[in-house]
Amino acid sequence: MGLPTLTRTIVDRLAAPFSSRARLRVGLRLLERGKPGKGLRHLARAAGRGNVEAQYRLGHCYLEGRAVPQSRAEAVRWLEQAAQQGHGQGQLLMAALFAQGVGYDTEAGRTIARLFPGEEAARPDHETALAWARRAAEQGVAEAQALVGNILTSGPESLRDLEQAELWYRRCAAAGCPQGSLGLGLALLRAGRSEATLREAVAELCKAAEAGLGMAVYLLGAMTEFGVGVPRDPASAAALYRKAARKGVPQAKLRWGLALLHGRGTVRNVVAGESWLRRAAEAGDVEAAAMVGYLHARGGDLPPNYVEAMTWLRRAADRGHAAAARMLGQLYFTGAAGEVDREAAALWLQRAAAGGDKPARTELGGLVLADGIGGDLLNVRDWFEQAADGGDLIAAFNFAICLAEGVGLERDERKAMTWLRRAAEGVPMAQYWYGRLLAEGRGIEADPAEARGWLDRAAQSGVLEAQVLLGEMMVNGRGGPRDPAAARNLFTKAAAQGHGGAMFALGMLAEGARDGAGRASAQDWFRQAAESGHPYGQLMLGRYLAGGLAGSTDLAAAERWLTQAQAAGVAKAGVELERLAGAAAAPRLPMVAV
Numbered sequence: 001m002g003l004p005t006l007t008r009t010i011v012d013r014l015a016a017p018f019s020s021r022a023r024l025r026v027g028l029r030l031l032e033r034g035k036p037g038k039g040l041r042h043l044a045r046a047a048g049r050g051n052v053e054a055q056y057r058l059g060h061c062y063l064e065g066r067a068v069p070q071s072r073a074e075a076v077r078w079l080e081q082a083a084q085q086g087h088g089q090g091q092l093l094m095a096a097l098f099a100q101g102v103g104y105d106t107e108a109g110r111t112i113a114r115l116f117p118g119e120e121a122a123r124p125d126h127e128t129a130l131a132w133a134r135r136a137a138e139q140g141v142a143e144a145q146a147l148v149g150n151i152l153t154s155g156p157e158s159l160r161d162l163e164q165a166e167l168w169y170r171r172c173a174a175a176g177c178p179q180g181s182l183g184l185g186l187a188l189l190r191a192g193r194s195e196a197t198l199r200e201a202v203a204e205l206c207k208a209a210e211a212g213l214g215m216a217v218y219l220l221g222a223m224t225e226f227g228v229g230v231p232r233d234p235a236s237a238a239a240l241y242r243k244a245a246r247k248g249v250p251q252a253k254l255r256w257g258l259a260l261l262h263g264r265g266t267v268r269n270v271v272a273g274e275s276w277l278r279r280a281a282e283a284g285d286v287e288a289a290a291m292v293g294y295l296h297a298r299g300g301d302l303p304p305n306y307v308e309a310m311t312w313l314r315r316a317a318d319r320g321h322a323a324a325a326r327m328l329g330q331l332y333f334t335g336a337a338g339e340v341d342r343e344a345a346a347l348w349l350q351r352a353a354a355g356g357d358k359p360a361r362t363e364l365g366g367l368v369l370a371d372g373i374g375g376d377l378l379n380v381r382d383w384f385e386q387a388a389d390g391g392d393l394i395a396a397f398n399f400a401i402c403l404a405e406g407v408g409l410e411r412d413e414r415k416a417m418t419w420l421r422r423a424a425e426g427v428p429m430a431q432y433w434y435g436r437l438l439a440e441g442r443g444i445e446a447d448p449a450e451a452r453g454w455l456d457r458a459a460q461s462g463v464l465e466a467q468v469l470l471g472e473m474m475v476n477g478r479g480g481p482r483d484p485a486a487a488r489n490l491f492t493k494a495a496a497q498g499h500g501g502a503m504f505a506l507g508m509l510a511e512g513a514r515d516g517a518g519r520a521s522a523q524d525w526f527r528q529a530a531e532s533g534h535p536y537g538q539l540m541l542g543r544y545l546a547g548g549l550a551g552s553t554d555l556a557a558a559e560r561w562l563t564q565a566q567a568a569g570v571a572k573a574g575v576e577l578e579r580l581a582g583a584a585a586a587p588r589l590p591m592v593a594v
Contacts, residue, residue, distance in 0.1 A: 020051035028057070036067030047078060055082035056090045063093070072097070083132065091136035092144045098129035099151070126155040137168060142177035145169070149183045162187065173204060178211030185216065189228075198229030214247030221255065225265075234265030242266075245276060253280035254288045261295075270301040281312060290316035290324040297327060297336070306336045317348065322355030326363065361395075397423035397430040404433075404443070413443030424454060428461035436469060439479065448479025459490060467494040468501045475509070484509065495525075500534030507540060523550040530561055535568035542573065546580050555580065 023046040030039030040061065046054035059078030062071045076097060082090035101124045130151045136144030145168045152165035166187040172180025181204040188201035202223065208216035221240030224233050238259040244252030253276050259266050261273030274295055280288035293313035296305040310331055316324035329348035332341045352360030396419050403416035417437060423430035435454030438447050452473055458466035471490035474483040488509055494502035507525030510518050523544045529537025542562035545554045559580060565573035 020046040020049040020054060023049075024051055024054045024057070031067060040067045047081075050085075052082050052085045052087050052090075055079070055085075056087050059090065059093070083135075086135075086139070088136045088139040088141040088144070091132045091139075092141050092147070095129045095132035095136065095144065095147055098125045098132060099147070100124060126151055126159055130155070130159060137171075140175070142172045142175040142180060145172035145175070146177060146179035146183055149180070149187070153183070153187070162190065166191070173207070178208045178213050178216070181205070181211075182208040182213050182216050185219065189219075202229045212247075214244045214249040214252065217247065218244035218249045218252040218255070221252065225255070234259075236265070238265030245279075248283070250280045250283040250285040250288070253277070253283065254285050254291075257288065258291070274302060281315070286316050286319045286321050286324075289313075289319075290321045290327075293324060294327065297331060304336075306331060309336075317351065320355060322352045322357035322360065325349070325352035325355065326357050326360040329360070329363070358392075393423045393426045393430070396420075397427045397433075400430070400433070404437075413437070415443075417443040424457075428458045428463050428466075431455070431458035431461070432463045432466040432469075435466065439469070439473065448473065450479075452479040464494045464497055464499045464502070467491070468499060468505065471502070471505060475505075495528070498532060500529045500532035500537060503529035503532060504534050504537045504540070507537065511540075519544070519550045530564075535565050535570045535573075538562070538565035538568070539570050539573050539576070542576060546576065 023042045026039075026042045028039065028043075030036075030042065033039075040058075043054050043058045043061070047058045055078045059075045059080075059082060061067055062078065063075035064070070068074075076094070079090045079093050079097075083094045130148065133144045133147040133151065137148045149165040149168040149172065151159060152161045152168065154160075166184065169180050169184035169187055173184045174180070185201045185204035185208065188197050188204065191197055202220070205216045205220050205223075209220055217240055220230075221237045221244060223229050224231075224240060225237035226232065238256070241252050241256040241259055245256040257273045257276030257278075257280060258264070259273075260269045260276060262268065274292065277288045277292050277295070281292050289312045293309045293311070293316060295302055295309075296312070297309035298304070310328060313324045313328040313331070317328050325348045329345045329352060332348060333345035334340065346364065349360050349364035353364050400416045400419035400423060403412045403419065405411065417434070420430055420434040420437065424434040431454045435451040435458065437443055438454065439451035440446065452470060455466045455470040455473070459470050467490040471487035471494075473479055474487040474490070476482070488506065491502040491505045491509070495506055503525050507522045507529060510522035510525060512518070523541065526537050526541040526544060530541040538561045542558045542560075542565060544550050544558075545552075545561065546558035547553070559577065562573045562577050562580065566577060
């Protein structure tokens with residue numbers, strides 16, 4: 001029989017000056033009795049005499065800040081001494097510290113921490129961490145076996161060995177360690193999709209989940225949601241996601257938030273869904289941050305909040321989420337959260353495009369082509385050409401415009417027509433441009449008849465420019481018979497959507513009537529065209545008001561509209577202004593009584 005506790009305590013106190021083991025026991029008892037100062041002194045003396053357990057315990061105290069100020073430098077100093085003498089738990093902690101990031105003092109030949117507050121932490125040293133973890137794992141320390149498996153699975157490419165990782169996970173799981181079961185379950189999922197492998201993976205993940213590992217619960221939820229290795233069951237999946245989310249697993253917070261948002265396996269609750277997505281985003285999940293931004297930008301069940309949307313989208317975009325960067329660019333382009341900022345829109349679309357987001361490349365190219373923004377920074381030509389070669393008709397259209405206008409490369413109208421013809425099979429705006437260039441004979445022999453066919457397709461798809469150009473060709477009989485009535489219908493459709501050229505054309509058709517009603521209608525259309533900014537509409541309105549062609553004269557308004565037309569580059573407006581000035585300066589004959 002062992003000595004009674006009181007007797008053992010007395011004996012240890014008497015033996016402490018001569019025995020490091022006795023001093024260790026005295027120190028541990030004092031710590032347990034709430035006497036940290038005395039207890040730590042005994043531990044330090046035992047450790048100084050080379051007692052391995054005392055060195056480990058003292059290092060652990062410094063690591064946790066128990067009875068002493070926390071100091072990873074002191075922790076590493078004592079833990080390394082214990083680990084060098086074969087202490088398994090000390091080796092495990094050394095491995096964990098190197099995996100987190102500690103430095104090594106090569107001159108002094110000893111390990112030093114680089115994890116002090118205010119100091120820059122060293123990069124993780126997975127190679128050294130693996131060496132320490134192996135030493136502990138070979139002694140049977142289950143947690144170390146799991147760490148070896150983790151480094152061999154997820155560490156630097158040069159250290160990875162999935163077969164060895166699975167073996168270490170199996171040894172760890174066999175010892176009853178839940179981390180081993182989790183690692184083994186993941187390894188089996190990666191290994192293949194045979195029924196036997198999946199069943200074993202599920203069994204191991206269930207062991208880890210029963211032990212309370214949130215990641216295992218989450219993985220079971222994902223497998224249940226998609227029917228991998230288990231029957232598909234949205235309700236059970238949602239319950240598992242909820243459980244894992246409450247354990248703090250960021251991915252589970254995301255999936256539980258999405259389940260609530262869309263009512264998958266649970267009652268739909270958009271507000272609660274947004275709350276869980278926000279928690280996942282705050283925990284660092286990039287996809288969740290993008291989703292929160294999208295929810296607040298889209299509106300619908302939640303009122304739109306563009307400031308909130310841009311905050312979360314920027315957080316996701318800054319961490320490489322290309323779709324979030326694209327949406328952020330769209331918000332800047334539309335001015336949803338303030339003033340329109342097309343330069344900022346171009347920059348965010350550029351980041352999205354560089355991240356591989358194909359829709360962003362198309363939108364960015366359109367922005368560059370339309371506004372000339374950022375053209376010197378962007379390689380849109382290459383993007384368009386690559387996408388066009390892959391069958392993207394919108395990219396083919398944009399590439400054709402680059403060729404036709406010389407954006408980012410030498411102008412080549414003939415090559416532009418080739419790409420426009422390809423894009424015209426499915427892109428209405430390409431149909432318009434192809435028809436227009438056919439009508440003008442640019443890059444291809446002119447063919448007004450074929451041009452009318454392509455313009456008609458684009459006009460039926462609602463392209464305003466196509467409606468106006470086709471109407472003009474019908475009025476003048478280019479490429480086919482004259483058809484003023486059909487032209488008027490096309491002009492009226494375009495004018496209803498604010499097209500100034502269509503308004504001007506309707507004015508010219510009305511003027512052809514040469515009667516009072518026709519001229520009144522013409523003046524009304526010219527006024528609408530002028531007010532929309534159409535220079536020739538301003539010229540004609542000025543003429544009508546100066547000459548009273550529709551029945552009333554307004555010289556001041558005529559001068560104002562003619563001046564605007566002249567500023568827009570209409571030379572005839574200058575002639576009309578000179579005529580108007582001359583008429584105003586001409587002397588009037590006196591009245592003579594008869």
